[in-house]
Amino acid sequence: MRAIVVLRSTRVYIAVYIVTGSLEAPSGVLHLLRRTMRGRPSMSDQERWAWLREQTPVLRDYVYLNCGWSGPLSYPVVEAMRRRLDLELWHGPTTRTVMDDRQATTARLREASARMLGADADEIAITGNTTEGVNIAVNGLDLRAGDGIVTTTAEHGGGIVPAYFLRERRGCELRLVPLEAECSPGEVLERFDQAIDANTRLVLLSEITYSTGQLLPLAEISRLAHARGASVVVDGAQTAGHVPIDVHALGVDAYAVPSHKWLCGPDGLGMLYVRRERIAGFDPVKVSGRAAASYDFEGGFEPEREKVTKFEVSTTSGPVVAGTLAAVEQYLESGPVAVWDRVRDLNRAAEARFANIPGVAPASPCIDTTRSGLFLVTVGEEDPGRVAAYLQRDHRVVARAVRQYNAVRLSLHAYNTEADIERAATGIEQALSEGIPDDILAPVPGGAE
Template structure:
């Protein structure tokens, strides 16, 4: 993979050191060009507003098939959304609940899906049970199995956790759940575009994600996967249920169709540079190297897993004697390194997103900066 050539196609990488793809991905120029070309059809007077709307809607209708092909699903199982939270709302609101039904979450969920589950508990009387995470795959599976009871209705986990970047054994968890008649809903926003994701192979029931992080598509785009044979049980929130219709019946309204031209362009871009496996291999190599370099700095604790079965391109660390937000602010102000502090509080840290387009020079700058800050914190 020619990273220098790839970086030339991503204009946003020209400004500072960018290590926050897990927050917002840096889109290639082809993404903005696709969206701009769509808008110009109306702005240049080539189409009337209604003709433009119909043309963009038709173009967007082709995107579920493209998403399905990239992620190992059928086009009838993909609904277009604006965000991960949209997808969670469609699932949690579309299932029938009884007071006391249990939902399993992990100890490291992003606030948006966490609040969606908390809202479900408030409305429907569902019981939330938390599974403490670990870097060991077998430990995670054992804890999930122990948490399951006859009242467990839904397992609602992040595929890759937002703070430490722990990759969960999704396939094994889905198999465990299905054997017990439990549904699974996954937050995929830190996985799609970073790692190969095969939805049919994974065996999940629902998978919600945005497209603007590791998929490098526009903000305001996302998708929800609804496995075909569970569409009977999930009711749309804004229209009558049609068991013979596709997952697009779950969409909450008219999507911003022109933005999905950017999703198509981003998937084309990622395919052209080698596809999910090549992308994951490049990021994994760099992340493992960064993990080792940070771990060697006195006063630095690397929070993320280094085990191959549970690690990802997210490398999170803490500096003894400094709060995570303090470290994050110093990195941005003194070295122009874009990253973010973590939600977790024990310890507070900084999350580094190592993407396939991250350069060795960027990681060198980060290591030098962290070494300096750790030394200053010891004085």
């Protein structure tokens, strides 16, 4: 007779199979047991990155260089989600046990996100993703016909399209700051200085551009914008999880980040920072009971103005909240500064390696003050979509195409290695020198990247 005993701990569920008086377990469960019991004592940086690789099973079969689109899940993240699902399975979604867990986990996520962003917990709203956070912020401002909006030519669709809609729906005037990867911070700031005037009410930008990985001088841009009366809303999709962030020091008014990219958390959740002094100045775009300070059924109503939770509309997935918390905590435990240093080391290694490949050229910033974990490399006359598809099928390298630059983008995270860069470089070399097989087609454009 076979019985299954589930042991619950704060970090992991371990299935123990009891068969005729002896203990047996699948190899994966034994690996999980060894990994959990080992713990995480003080580690060197190299030991820390090796530990991260061990926790991320996709890295056994792939060179994963695409967390700028969506990061790979780790064991701790999946375990946190499973624990929450198991809690709901055995207790139901609305019992006091589960509801208390939801409240506590959400509070912990606010606190962890605040530590990650350099904010306070009561400045953090839980959203669905970065784009939702950006929309909450920019559409919550009282922008009117003739008000100026400044953004850049390097924005993701989740940033530039909301700006276009503000132009179309409210009659705002839109200015686009041209950005090239080779621009120095001083040149970038000079261009914003020319674009922002006394009529500007909103500056909307990414701290790191999704296409070339250019890190912008955000604190200086924020000071310039505020001096001229403009609010600053930031798309932080490409920063959270590999760049140390201090929103209070940056001085921005709103900063939106996702769970699923560099944090390597689950899809479907994001966090929005709104500076406490500015919360009342942003109206909620979608509303629920959380947007009311009070109301009755006789016509009495008072809107909530001061609490950041007014931007939260409805129920979020408990397992996704738990997984996101685990992802944020894993990043904080890894050390944001150490991660950032490692990522820039990998960027420099990629720059050196790809500089030696005929027919390609690095298209990302090449100075330390503007480089990041995103590394862009042009692929000559080849279709970058086909190059990315070839890398994945024939070399087990996961990257993405950036057609705007006819390039392939590599996302270099702390779990990556110099050997990963070499494998990607070898694949691109072969694609250009030997050609791509005819049966490899470019992926159909589209999707949230």
